[in-house]
Amino acid sequence: MCREPRKCKVEYVVFFKFGRQLLRFEDNLLVLRNNLSYLGDYLIVSEDNSIVFEDNLSDMEDSWSNLGDNLSDLVDRLLVLGDNLSKLEGNLSEVEDNLSDLGG
Secondary structure: OOOOHHHHHHHHHHHHHHHHHHHHHHHHHHHHHHHHHHHHHHHHHHHHHHHHHHHHHHHHHHHHHHHHHHHHHHHHHHHHHHHHHHHHHHHHHHHHHHHHHHHO
C-alpha cells in the first residue's frame, strides 16, 4: 500500500487523529441529543406549570369576584341593620314615652 514508511506513518497518524475527532464528534452529538431531550422534558414541564398557573389565576379571579359580591351583600345587610337600628331607636323612644305617660 504505502511504499515509503515515513509517508505511511504520517498517513496513519493523520487517519488516527481524524478517527479520534470523529469519535469526539459522535460523543458530542450524543451529549447534544441528551441535552435536547432534557430541554424537551423541561419545556413540557414548563408548559404544564403554565397551564396550572393560568388555572390558579382564573381561580384567583373567581375568588376576587366572589369577595366583591360578598362585600356588596355585606354592605346591603349593614344598611338594613342601620335601618332596623333606627326603627328600634324610634320604638324605644315610644316605649319610653308610653312608660312616662303611665307613670306620670
